[in-house]
Amino acid sequence: MKINSYENRLLVILFIGFGFVFFDRLALSFLFPFIAKDLGLNNSHLGMLSSALSLMWAISGMTLGAYADRKESKKYILVLSVIAFTLCSAMSGMVTSFISLLIFRGLMGVAEGPVLPISQSLLAAASSPKRRGLNMGLVNASAPGLIGAVIAPPILIWIATDYGWRSAFYATIIPGLVIAALMMFFVRNKHVHQDLQSSHAIGNKADIKTLLKNKNILLCILISCFYISWFITLVSFTPTYLMQVKGFSPEVMGGIMGSLGFAWMVWGFIVSALSDRFGRKPMLILFTMIATLCPMVLLFVDDASTMLPLIFLTYTGLGCFTLFMATIPAETVPATQVATALGLIMGIGELFGGFITPVVAGFAADAYGLQIVMWIAAAGSLIALLLSFFLTETAPIKVNKAQLSAA
Template sequence: MKTNTYENRLLLVLFLCFGFVFFDRLALSFLFPFIAKDLGLNNSHLGMLSSILALMWALSGMTLGHVADKKESKKFILVISVITFTLCSALSGMVTTFISLLIFRAFMGVAEGPVLPISQSLLAAASTPKRRGLNMGLVNACAPGLIGTVLAPPVLIWIATEYGWRSAFYATVIPGLLISVLIMLLVKNQHTHESMATSHQPHLGGMENIKALIKKRNILLCILISCFYISWFITLITFTPTFLMQGRGFTPEVMGEIMGSLGFAWMIWGFVIPAASDHFGRKPMMILFTLIATACPMVILYADADVMFPMVFLTYTGLGCFTLFMATIPAETVSPSQVATALGLIMGIGELFGGFVTPIVAGFLADIYGLEIAIWIASGGSLIALMLSIFLSETAPVKQRKHSNSEREGLSVSP
């Protein structure tokens, strides 16, 4: 009972924490139509702003994730990260030039980078096997979906419309500081469920550890999937608000409703897919729902406004898959003492390619050929991720048990 109590408490705190990360990260996309008018920015600027945050997020996630695996006080690093990115988000409301906004977004990326690998390493260690996929999905996808794209668009757009976009950034201070207090009070530095304690090989150190991780097929595949799936996600979430208003001619209110639909889909699929993978396996769920996610950009490009809400909801399934390749599969592939390092590596390299390079390219191409090209790039990213998913090895405990039972039955009937 004690284990379950702490597991639930940890889940709630990390849910709020990572959800608020995306509230801050995505605020720029929702507020950009307002900011662009004041600061004279274009699509290339939007791509660069998204990319610099992703670049620093990637570098920070890889380095600090590895550092966190060596430290006993992961909680301390997490608290400092939350306080820092909250202040950087608020300071974004004080900018007067593109360069100053770029600098604050860069520092914000540094602070946000280690949050996911640290959070998921804590959660993977504390979760019971039958809930591991569900717990990690709730934090990895459901939380940012609910807080970052369901609550954020109407709240931020309302504040920006009534009080100005700068006030929308200032409003992020209070929840960020409250979450940091909750982490200090309720999260333990170490808590490992007995099912994880002896299930993997011991931890290696330094570059030897990183090389050993990359040699594992699942880890290498997850890194490659991350590159292209993050391209799908970041390109869509960055350019869709502006495309809907400028390319499709929708009002800010309609844009907010459609982005809210993305958020509802993110939230629902974010726990449905990982939970389903606990019962049906990680690999088949990756393949099925990545195939569906490839259709989402087509919906944004061509669907009528009156049917876009339900169609976006039905096809925006990719964020549920994020939990699998970015958290659950690698956590079940490596030692518990390697989880933050592996997750930081997968997230970091994926962010470098999909979050840094792709938005810059998409932004420049959008200024030349129109915003539609950015949405097509997103579709291509998920299609490549789909093909890579076919080569993953299954890691779900339920599938592993069935495989072991089949082997034992085979041995028992052999002559």
């Protein structure tokens, strides 16, 4: 009972914590139409700002994730990270030029990088096997969907419209410090691993070269590269696309982005829960097929009332993120390597999908029009889909059934 009680408490705290990471990360996308007008920025600037954060996020996630695996307690690294990215987000409201904004967003990426691998390694260790996929999906996908993409758009757009975009950044400091305090007082220093050692385990030392030799880890890295391209391209350019190409007002744009966020939140736990029952691989394949249709909806649907439900039905990809970025790796490697593996998958994925792709998409949008970014996003999810067919199943219910059949 005590373990379940702590499991639930940890789930709530990490849910709020990682959700707020995306509140801060996505704030730039929602506020960019206001910032661009004030600072004279264009689509190429938006791409570079997204890329700078992703680059630093990637480097930080890989290095600090591996560093955290070597420490008995990961809590203090997590707390310091939350405080640091909160301060960087608030200071983004003080910028006067593209360069100063670029610097603050890069620093914010450094602070945010280790939050996901550390959070998921703590949660994987504290979760019971039958709830692992659901718990990790709630933190990895539903939390940023609810807090970063449902709650954030109307709040940030309201503050920016009534009080200015700088005030929207300043407002993030209070909840960030409250979350850091919750982590400090209610997250344990040590965790008991709940049977987190699969039949695919590949050793005890967190050796990156060894990790890269494992088929599942290598495939998850490649899937991450192209799936993050899908995600970052959509989330970075869709607000501007909806206002400039579709001609929607800021309020309508905020409503559609809220629909994206609601879908993110709902599919985040549905996909993970279904994977606990039906397997990680088939659910990843099914919902990635659907996710490839989302950019097509944005391209070819012009009526906002029609777009809203179609966006919800097709924005399933963030539910898949949990599978290749957290649950499958956590069930593939020993518990002592989880933060390293997750940091590696997230980091390399961010380097390609979060750093390179937005820059290419931004320059392509200035050269050929914003419509091209939707084709870039669709290509990313399509390649991720093809790679998913080569994964080895790791869901305990499927692995145990296969072992019983073989016995």
